[in-house]
Amino acid sequence: MHLRFITTCFGCCQTRLSFLNIQRPLLEAVQVASTGSRQLCLSSVERKPFFVTTPIYYVNAAPHMGHLYSSVIADATARYQRLKGADVMFSTGTDEHGLKIQQAATQTKTSPDLFVSKVSQSFKTMFDGYHIGYTDYIRTTEERHHRTVTHVWNELVRRGHIYKGDYEGWYCVSDEAFLGADDVVDRTDKHGNTIKVSVESGHQVTWMKEDNYMFSLSRFKDQLHAWLDKDVIQPQMFDSNVRRWVDDLRDLSVSRSKSRLTWGIPVPGDNTQTIYVWLDALLNYLTVTGYPDTAVFPWPPDVQVIGKDILKFHAVYWPAFLTALGLELPKKIFCHSHWMVDGVKMSKSLGNVVDPMALKDKYSAEVLRYYLLREGVPQNDGNFNEKVAIEYVNSDVVNTMGNLLSRCTGTSLNPDQIFPRRNTDVYQSRFNTAERETFENLEMLTETVDNYYKELNFYKGIESVMSYLRWANSVVTVHEPWKLAKSQEEGDKAYVKTVIHIALETLRVGGILLQPVIPDIAARLLNRLGIPAELRTLEHAKKPYLNSPEHFPLGPNEGALLRRLNVPTK
Numbered sequence: 294m295h296l297r298f299i300t301t302c303f304g305c306c307q308t309r310l311s312f313l314n315i316q317r318p319l320l321e322a323v324q325v326a327s328t329g330s331r332q333l334c335l336s337s338v339e340r341k342p343f344f345v346t347t348p349i350y351y352v353n354a355a356p357h358m359g360h361l362y363s364s365v366i367a368d369a370t371a372r373y374q375r376l377k378g379a380d381v382m383f384s385t386g387t388d389e390h391g392l393k394i395q396q397a398a399t400q401t402k403t404s405p406d407l408f409v410s411k412v413s414q415s416f417k418t419m420f421d422g423y424h425i426g427y428t429d430y431i432r433t434t435e436e437r438h439h440r441t442v443t444h445v446w447n448e449l450v451r452r453g454h455i456y457k458g459d460y461e462g463w464y465c466v467s468d469e470a471f472l473g474a475d476d477v478v479d480r481t482d483k484h485g486n487t488i489k490v491s492v493e494s495g496h497q498v499t500w501m502k503e504d505n506y507m508f509s510l511s512r513f514k515d516q517l518h519a520w521l522d523k524d525v526i527q528p529q530m531f532d533s534n535v536r537r538w539v540d541d542l543r544d545l546s547v548s549r550s551k552s553r554l555t556w557g558i559p560v561p562g563d564n565t566q567t568i569y570v571w572l573d574a575l576l577n578y579l580t581v582t583g584y585p586d587t588a589v590f591p592w593p594p595d596v597q598v599i600g601k602d603i604l605k606f607h608a609v610y611w612p613a614f615l616t617a618l619g620l621e622l623p624k625k626i627f628c629h630s631h632w633m634v635d636g637v638k639m640s641k642s643l644g645n646v647v648d649p650m651a652l653k654d655k656y657s658a659e660v661l662r663y664y665l666l667r668e669g670v671p672q673n674d675g676n677f678n679e680k681v682a683i684e685y686v687n688s689d690v691v692n693t694m695g696n697l698l699s700r701c702t703g704t705s706l707n708p709d710q711i712f713p714r715r716n717t718d719v720y721q722s723r724f725n726t727a728e729r730e731t732f733e734n735l736e737m738l739t740e741t742v743d744n745y746y747k748e749l750n751f752y753k754g755i756e757s758v759m760s761y762l763r764w765a766n767s768v769v770t771v772h773e774p775w776k777l778a779k780s781q782e783e784g785d786k787a788y789v790k791t792v793i794h795i796a797l798e799t800l801r802v803g804g805i806l807l808q809p810v811i812p813d814i815a816a817r818l819l820n821r822l823g824i825p826a827e828l829r830t831l832e833h834a835k836k837p838y839l840n841s842p843e844h845f846p847l848g849p850n851e852g853a854l855l856r857r858l859n860v861p862t863k
């Protein structure tokens with residue numbers, strides 16, 4: 294169900310909801326519909342569905358920070374959409390078939406099913422540790438996926454898109470990709486031998502010649518161009534590559550001989566062939582919807598987050614498969630760049646992977662989430678550096694946000710422990726025009742950040758919030774409220790309260806807007822400010838908190854938002 298109607302007033306709703314022991318999504322719907330006023334009357338709520346996906350991860354080796362990055366972007370998107378009131382489906386999982394996995398299992402002398410279960414669990418543990426709030430975790434070895442893939446294969450055959458052929462050409466096991474002659478170059482390996490590698494990934498390729506099944510990919514040129522014309526590839530700079538691939542389309546081999554590849558889903562009706570792992574893997578996005586039985590969630594996905602190395606599979610093969618099935622195409626493919634270490638791509642074979650679990654134990658999940666989203670720019674590769682990461686977090690979260698909060702909620706400046714309202718006379722007389730204008734423009738910050746988050750440009754949204762928080766810190770510094778903190782003069786008291794109000798209001802809006810990025814720290818901040826859980830949506834950030842003559846009590850003091858982190862030496 295995607296439509297949920299509530300006809301009662303907000304004040305009563307809370308009682309009625311708990312009386313009925315109503316489900317969490319419904320409660321969220323009520324929260325979303327409230328507008329910041331504590332006496333809101335609410336007549337009906339419609340929750341828009343939103344479907345976001347991550348790639349499913351290869352289980353040939355333990356998860357690393359590059360994997361986490363795709364998931365953190367998708368998770369921040371899911372959280373942001375929930376703040377806007379959407380009914381979010383967020384799928385992630387593991388890609389467990391194919392030659393690459395088969396070989397990895399053989400190397401560890403483990404049976405493939407035990408091997409994939411173990412590694413899949415380590416991905417799940419990492420995602421849980423990093424608060425990746427997926428609603429479905431799919432493994433391609435699950436029965437439900439087997440059913441979807443088999444159904445799709447039969448459907449593609451029925452519609453005349455699969456034919457028997459033979460493939461001769463290069464294959465890259467690391468990328469599980471077929472490559473043309475132009476996609477391959479010579480390279481000297483560490484033993485001095487000349488080998489062939491993929492131009493794009495640098496991974497070794499092998500020549501293969503096999504009878505297998507082909508998919509009539511080249512038929513779909515026009516439909517693919519029409520889809521690309523809707524600006525579905527974001528950031529736009531990746532679009533031209535995709536169009537080049539589409540112009541160059543050849544039919545695609547969609548099966549491998551079982552004599553080479555046993556670890557996969559068999560071609561229905563032909564026991565000598567196994568389905569190509571990318572066809573298998575891409576269909577995970579359909580499996581999670583319940584396809585082909587009952588679609589439990591509306592199709593198509595609103596955004597599919599991927600890294601640039603898998604753009605061709607998602608922007609060419611995937612939409613062609615969907616078109617062949619007569620299904621709608623994804624609304625957006627969001628493609629991010631890579632994290633490098635000292636200028637080199639992070640990979641297991643190079644031995645330079647950053648282990649997210651070790652970083653989590655050392656600093657906490659929120660620290661890395663903040664850094665990845667604050668420093669990661671989709672258009673350019675990022676250079677991961679632990680020292681820089683910690684300096685960022687100390688500067689933004691500990692100093693700018695944490696200090697502002699502790700200054701203005703500490704008992705020396707705020708003995709009554711309140712979120713004070715601002716005094717209009719003091720505000721007009723003691724704050725200059727530029728200060729007042731900036732404070733009043735706080736109402737527009739949400740729209741600015743909304744526009745950035747909407748495009749998954751989290752780094753820009755975070756920077757906008759941080760620059761406001763830096764401004765609020767400067768207001769406190771310039772007005773020196775601590776000098777008047779002990780005064781019994783009514784005017785002085787009102788002045789101090791107004792400075793605190795400006796700081797706390799900026800923190801409230803900033804805290805709401807940072808929820809998708811650092812959910813725990815943002816929750817601690819909003820708890821301390823005494824903001825009820827149901828008043829933390831984007832709509833609430835758009836409106837001033839205290840329109841009434843009252844002030845509100847702060848929440849309990851649970852210590853620093855984040856303790857200053859020790860900066861590593863490099």
Ligand code: MSP
Binds near residue numbers: 350358360388
């Ligand atoms: N199994 C396929 C995806 C199938 S989706 C139907 C796959 N898996 S992967 O484990 O190799 O990569 C998954 C994601 O991690 C990709 O989005 C990829 O771009 C991302 N990253 C892997 N290394 C990365 C970096 N060094 N930096 C950023 N992200 C990178 O491909």
